[in-house]
Amino acid sequence: MFIPCIWSTQTPAFCTPTCPRQQAKAHKLHLNRVCMQATAKSQSGKEQQADADVIVIGSGIGGLVTATQLARKGARVLVLEQYIIPGGSAGAFSRDGYVFDVGASMIFGFGTEGSTNLLTRALADVNRSIETFPDPVQINYHLPNALQLRVHKDxxxxxxxxxxxxxxxxxxxxxxxxxxxxxxxxxxxxxxxxxxxxxxxxxxxxxxxxxxxxxxxxxxxxxxxxxxxxxxxxxxxxxxxxxxxxxxxxxxxxxxxxxxxxxxxxxxxxxxxxPKGGVGKIAEELAASLADFGSQIQYKKRVREIVLDNGKAAGVLLADGTELRAPVIVSNATRWNTFGSLIKPEQVPASEQKWRERYEKSPSFLSLHLGVDASVIPSSARHQQEQRQGHAPQEHVEDCHHIVLEDWAHMEDASDATGTLFLSIPTLLDPTLAPPGKHIFHMFTPSNIEDWEGLSPSEYEAKKTRLADRLIARLERAHFPGLASKVELKIVGTPRTHRRFLGRSDGSYGPVPAHKLWGLVSMPFNRTDIEGLYCVGDSAFPGQGLNAVAFSGYACAHRVACDLGLVGKMPVIGDALANLLSKTRLKIER
Ligand SMILES: NC(=O)c1ccc[n+]([C@@H]2O[C@H](COP(=O)([O-])OP(=O)(O)OC[C@H]3O[C@@H](n4cnc5c(N)ncnc54)[C@H](O)[C@@H]3O)[C@@H](O)[C@H]2O)c1
Ligand SMILES: CC(C)=CCC/C(C)=C/C=C/C(C)=C/C=C/C(C)=C/C=C/C=C(C)/C=C/C=C(C)/C=C/C=C(\C)CCC=C(C)C
Structure with missing residues (x-):
């Protein structure tokens, strides 16, 4: 039975002769194959039209790379994002003339050569690009025992x-x-x-x-x-x-x-x-490109449940009660969210339990987004003069990224803001992110959700203020005299903030090995033990990091495209390999 393309009823222009994909092979495939296949049996056994070929839950970079790669291969993709902007922890927000990166501002994967520059490639694949500012020093370390090191690009x-x-x-x-x-x-x-x-x-x-x-x-x-x-x-x-x-x-x-x-x-x-304009530009460009390929992203759509029919992923249920159906569901939520709340407990595969024994949630972060007066960073001329006079240390405070640690024993300390202190000053590379004469100081340090639970609103606010002041004092003492008095805007985020806005379980930065494992051997790829359900993002191979989740997006899109028949596959060997990989992963123990 041929079922007309429902995508064309939602976006009528799509299937007119002017549709850019009308001539494309992918579009033919779309009409002949996907639309015929894109039906799904509901629990009542009735055939229902699918709302998309692939539904992606979440628009982190992992989700967006999967979505854009599949869209350009001819799949109709629908991305559902709970928040009002794309990008998740690689998103951005504006306040009082400042543009702040939500997460880390140190970006790998934007090179021009080779094959590992996956952010450059993901954008180019959908005809987009972003101007970037090269950073001559990756990081400036200020470590115990006056160990000061700069990681030069050279x-x-x-x-x-x-x-x-x-x-x-x-x-x-x-x-x-x-x-x-x-x-x-x-x-x-x-x-x-x-x-x-x-x-x-x-x-x-x-x-x-x-x-x-x-x-x-x-x-x-x-x-x-x-x-x-x-x-x-x-x-x-x-x-x-x-x-x-x-x-x-x-x-x-x-x-x-x-x-x-x-x-x-x-x-x-x-x-x-x-990236010029801030890290958020990457997600904005990827999300905007979906429409060029007849796919779409919808905001303020929180997925409450992944619907299974006969043990196979078949759709999602939104918080507002709407059910949307697709033969493939990709979750960009963390594994704890996917298998801890989106899938019913009785449907969680045994392999996920094994995964939880091996990987645990890393702590979250206490983060400070500060707007500061630019005079806190000496101009290079003044700095050189002060150095000549012996007043300024050779600390290169003008580097964009710094790590500060006073005691090796505190490296991983997630309590009381005494652990590793991260600082990025992205306005040193792109001054347009702040009003004239101002800089952004983005500081963060590990912090556990447990330390922020059970507090009254006033206790919560007081703790935020106390720990934020401690972080500023640490930085002031070591490298930026007068910093506290030069802060003009201060936004403090806790693990609770990360949990709330990013939807990440306990606000965690991502999975870390619970004990010493065999490298990456037990990190799962994108398929899961539920047919039709795939995971992408930092709880899939190879783990945290924008370039890492971009890789997981490429890999996920490739596997899904094979499974949908959009690119050639070897079904028997493919399934045998999947079984072998999953069994090996389960068995191997360190
Ligand atoms: N400099 C860097 O390398 C850098 C910078 C920022 C972020 N990161 C990394 O990015 C990684 C995270 O990327 P990611 O792709 O895994 O995802 P993510 O956590 O950034 O994004 C997931 C998205 O899914 C959405 N979401 C979650 N549950 C949902 C639901 N039920 N319904 C609808 N939407 C939902 C969230 O709102 C979010 O937008 C982290 O590991 C972090 O290391 C790295
Ligand atoms: C300092 C301051 C201030 C700040 C800081 C910031 C931050 C936090 C940052 C972060 C970053 C990150 C996280 C990053 C990361 C990254 C990463 C990790 C990446 C990674 C990636 C990886 C990859 C891509 C991998 C891949 C792999 C592969 C592909 C493999 C392959 C293999 C093969 C092919 C073999 C086969 C064999 C036969 C066939 C025999």
Whole structure:
């Protein structure tokens, strides 16, 4: 039975002869195949028309990359976002003339070369681009024992600076980073798609067998073990721990080597590049491009439940009671949200329980979005003069990103604002984000949801003020004299704020290994044990980070496109591979 394209009834222009996809192969496929298939049986057994080929729950970067990649392959995608803007933790908000990034402002994946620049590629694939400002220094570390280090984009300059501080470890430093480059160079030479798709695996293996074997070798390894093979100095190992912690939220022992290869090398290869107009621009452009491909995003649509028919994903139920149907559902909510509230408890697969034993929620953050008077950062001329007179330390406060830690024992401390302090000043790269003469200081430090529960409103406000003042004082004491008196706007967010606005369970930054695991071996890919339900974002392979969730979006879209028949697949081998991967993951125990 041929069912007319319901998409055309919602957006009539879509199926007129002027439709840009009318001529495209994908559109033919759409009319002949998808519209015929896009029916779903309701629980009552009645056939219902689907509202889309794919429903994506959430418009974080993981969800948006999946949606745009599928839309350009010819699928009708509907993205449902609970909030009023796209981007989730990579969104932005404006206040009093300032444009603040919701989450971290340090962006990987915006390079121009190779294959690992997934943000550049995701935008280009939908005919979009964003101007970026290259950052010459990824990070300026202010660490215990006056250990001050700058991670320059220039790799040699960085290694020389690190070796100057640890001359006895120069060879070990070079050997350690060489292993990271082994990972990065292998990844950067191949197309990055779904590892659950045998045809892709076969092709990349034929094209680059040595690279694939290298990756296979590093898959079960963690940074700590590799670092200790080459380095003995305790302080240097502490440094490698914090260099992992700032993006993986765990020390080297629990940080997968594959991810470290990406982060520790891409910062020198593609570099850290800040998008003009702020991080929120990435999601805005991706979301806007959906309409160019006949797909759409709807805001203020909170999904309350994923509807299963006979154990297979078939639709979603919104908070307002509307039911929408699609043969494929992709969840960009965290795994705890997906399998802890969107799926009924009796329908949660056993494999998810195993996952929860292996991964736990990382803490959330206490964050300060500050508008400050620009005089807090000395102009370079004044700074140089003060340095010559011996009044100003060589601290390079004019770098965009800083990490401050006074005591190694507090690196992971999530209580009382004494842990690792992150600071970004994105207005140093893009001054248009603040009114003239002002800067943005975005500070954050780990914080647990439990520390913010059960407080009365006045206790909650008082605690916010007390801890925010402590963070400002730490920064003022160390590097920005007079900061407190120069703050003109102060917005304090707690784990409760992150939970509320981002919909993330306990406001968590993402999953971290509950104990030492075999690298990335037990991190699930995009398929789940519920047919038709896929996960994307930081609780899928390879984990947290914008470039990481962009990869998970590419991989998810590839796997879904194969399953929908939009691109060729090997059904029997594909299913056998999926079973093998899922069983191996469940069995392997460290
Ligand atoms: N510099 C950086 O690398 C950087 C910057 C910002 C964010 N990040 C990373 O981004 C990662 C998160 O990205 P992500 O793609 O996993 O997702 P995300 O958490 O950023 O976004 C998920 C989106 O889903 C929406 N959502 C959740 N539940 C929903 C529901 N029931 N109904 C409708 N919408 C719902 C949320 O509102 C949110 O917009 C984090 O790990 C963080 O590390 C990194
Ligand atoms: C066939 C055979 C034999 C074999 C096969 C093999 C293969 C093919 C393999 C493959 C693999 C792959 C593809 C992989 C991939 C991976 C990836 C992509 C990864 C990525 C990663 C990334 C990451 C992790 C990133 C991250 C980042 C982050 C998180 C960031 C953050 C930041 C922050 C927080 C900021 C800070 C701030 C301051 C300091 C202020």
């Amino acid at each position: 790799y040699e300059k960085y290694v020389q600076e690190l070796s100057a501080r640890f001359p006895h470890e120069e060879k070990g430093i070079r050997r350690f980073y060489k292993e990271c480059w082994n990972v990065f160079n292998s990844l950067n030479a191949m197309e990055l798609l779904s590892l659950e798709e045998p045809r892709y695996l076969w092709n990349v293996f034929l094209e680059n067998p040595i690279g694939c074997l290298q990756l296979l070798r590093y898959f079960p390894q963690n940074v700590g073990d590799v670092a200790r093979k080459h380095i003995e100095d305790k302080e240097l190992l502490h440094y490698i721990d914090i260099d992992c912690y700032l993006w993986s939220v765990v020390k080297g022992d629990r940080t997968p080597m594959i991810n470290a290869g990406m982060v520790f090398c891409d910062r020198h290869y593609g570099g850290i590049n800040y």
